Amino acid sequence: MIEVKNVTKTFDGVKALDGLTMTVPTGAVYGLVGPNGSGKSTILRHITGIFRQDSGEVLIDGAPVWEDPAVKAKTAYIPDDIFYFLQASVRDMMRWYRGIYPTFDQQRYEKLKEVFQLDEHKTIRSMSKGMQKQAAFWLQLCLRPELLVLDEPVDGLDPVMRRQVWGIVMADAAERGVTVLVSSHNLRELEDVCDHVGILDHGKLLLERSLSELQENIVKVQIALPDGQALPDGLRIVHESVTGRLRTLILRGNMEEIINRLQTCSPLFMDALPLSLEEIFIYELGGNDDAVKNILL
């Protein structure tokens, strides 16, 4: 389990993390979402032991990450900007990681060679961004990590390779109980893979729930009421739009309860729909206009 407790981090007077607290359960696939500059990459760098927090705690399985090789050895990290030596090939980097991580799985390396189909002797620098990303997955998955930290992991990958990569990651999560912490702007993709979501803004966690909890607590209803009929009182409307007689409502609360209440208005038409993660993200950040603009742009 990853526990981030009240972590703050300041860069040149700017607070990148402002008392951030979050918890990633063991075995979870945790999606970290938030607008640009909200602190996603920064907290991932704390969790991987790259940055040291100004205050607070970052713990993995109860142990502080900072300067603890045993904790860091259990973690694989694929950043947005992948690290490799200037002249290195995938094979060179394999030797590098094999020398450093005692858990490096050579057999898996050979197996994944068939999946990624990269020339392991080719200089990584000369590869396309997508191929570099594949190389990163190839190498990091061979570390047999207990925690996989991914920062914008599938940027640059083609759709087939995305599916393939996620397949391997999900298999690891399912078979070996690997905890996956992933930060991404691609909310649709996260929705497919994550079971937990944390929304970050201005260095703070706005909310953190399981995806099912999140989806159960907010409902989209399309309804057409008879002329002169008003909506019942007490509904917690997050957003409302009207097209002719058809109203689209985003409501906070339990779907069943909301539908029962709306039935009292004898609607001409009513349909309740689940919200996508992207919609939840937008409506949850509704009070933070700038953040919403960011994510929409």
Next chain:
Amino acid sequence: MRSRTSCFNATVFRKTMTRFWPVWAAYLGIWLLAAAVPIAGRAEILEAYAAAVMRHTLLSTGLYGGIAMSAVFGCFAAMAVWSFLYSARSAHGVAALPIRREGVYLSALAAGIVPLLAANVLAAAIVLLTGAANGWTDLGAVAQWLALVSLLNVCFYGFATLCGQLTGNVLVLPAVYAVLNFTAVVVQFLLSEIFGRFVYGYGGGLMGTGYLSPVVALVRVMGVERLYGVSPLDESRIPVGAELYGWGLAAIYAGFGLVCMALGLLLFRKRRIETAGDVVAVRALKPVFRWCMALGCGLCFACLLDALLGGGGATFTRLLIYMLIGAAIGWFAGEMLIRKSFRVFTARRWAGLGLCWLVIVIGMLGMKTDLFGYERYVPAAADVKSVTLRGGGAEGAVLAEPENVEAALALHREIIEDRAAQRELEKQGAEARSCTILYELRDGRTVERDYTVRFTDTPDLSRGITEDLQDLLNRPEAVANRKQTAFAYTAENVVYGEVQATMTVRECAAAEGYEDPALFVLLHMEYMDYEKVMGMSPDLRAELALERMRGWSGDRTADLETLYDSLWYSYTLSLTAEDAWELYSECVVPDLADGTLGKVWILDDGAYMRNAMEAEIRIEARERADRVPQANVPYATVRGDGEYVYDGFWTVPTVDSARVNAWLEARGVALHTAGETYMGEPRTEALYEYEYGYNGKY
């Protein structure tokens, strides 16, 4: 649970080392060219002393090449192994590894120094093999070369490593390294330029800080000295070996390099990885950097503008303005580098610059008004152990007798008291002599003051100062100190002597035993063939001599007898060991004791022209090294039938050195004063000691 690879990681070490193989290959290649190739080349000129020459060459290459190579490649090595810190991608990649920072640091550190040391060992082995293949085996020299170069490697690589921890930018590392390597010397120079102009008597208050610049200090202090022996063929001096001196300093700097490495570790452990790309990676050093930039630029700018616009003579106010402008440039340039932005002109930074300006103004005004009493300070007599005086370019004379120390202090007080008059004389362009007073205090400290004392022909305090200085330099204690030999001369150790005197042609001929001076002219001055000259008639010899002398004198109408008595020639009388000892022991030493020899004249009042003879006496002695005080052992050590130290004594007779003059005249040497030999024309510099640059020792 801690990783078992917490202090060292072989993969990091190996990978870092192999990645930068071109650096190590270049280092080795240059050493092979600089050290091994000359050895192979010299094989063709193998002679009896070639081994000594090769030893000298190798050690010199090891010293001067070692300083240059270590300074350059130490920096390259540091740039290579710490390069991962200077981009966010690599810094994050390494920081995420399950290795403690100590492990990363020590592994990378070793990856930089091990290949350098390995290249040294390889180069030494190749030098040894090359030498052996050419008949030269000097394991000791090669071992010294290896040890020295390795010590220098540790020094410079360690220093560059520390510099590497101060910054987050790979291009800033060599800049910081170069600046810090020479800061002490440059700042000392710049401050001397400014203080020397406005602080009366400024004597290099930062002297000794030169040791903060390793390159400069090593070049100054260390060296390779040739060892000479006696040739079995003709007993001439031939090189028999070479010795490297100054090992202590090399060891100290290597220790300094190790300390730098340790400090580097402390900084690395605390390093914020997010500083990759920053000019200054240590937060606490950012204000220091800003202030250093401001003060450094202020000093440089002031000196630069002064040289460009004022020809080195700007007024105090103008220099202060230059300095404030320079400080502002440095202050904001520093801030721009820290912030990586041009938007630095904030109110806070202007306020900081204001404070910086205030410090500069207070410092400069304090300097000008002698706020700290530097100009007025004269040590108390009771505190002074000895005073070294240098005047008019003459070598220092050490005075330790209480009355002489008191006289030196009185002279110092007079100089301070006469400051205003001295300034006035400077404007008038009066004659000037340098005067350095160096006190060695009883508590071990030294105090140095440098003055330029000016004087006119009018008897006043200014002239009195110069006269007092000359008087002090000619006191028996000062003369004895100047003329002290490296060891006591005895009949057994004096080996040679020589007298050179400027004499007329007729006197030279007489000294050589020629009745006809024309013979001297043709045989000694013209180097004509003896048989040919002796086959000529006396008339023909006279005509030929006249023609030649007219040519030398430029006087085409002078007659023969006039030229014999007016044409000067430098006559040399070689002395046997016995004669040299007799001259030294029976004439020179007593005359020195009488105060008639070993004098200096720093006043241009004609006294030198009237009193100093245009002649020199040289006495050479050698003594077994084990009988010579170690502190006095010069580097001219001879090996052959034992180990010897050579020493030379040198002096100029005066009109008062009665014993010396009588001894020389008895051997045909005619003595003339400097005034006589220059036919009454006064010389512009009446400072014989100044002209020769040393006093009696060579």
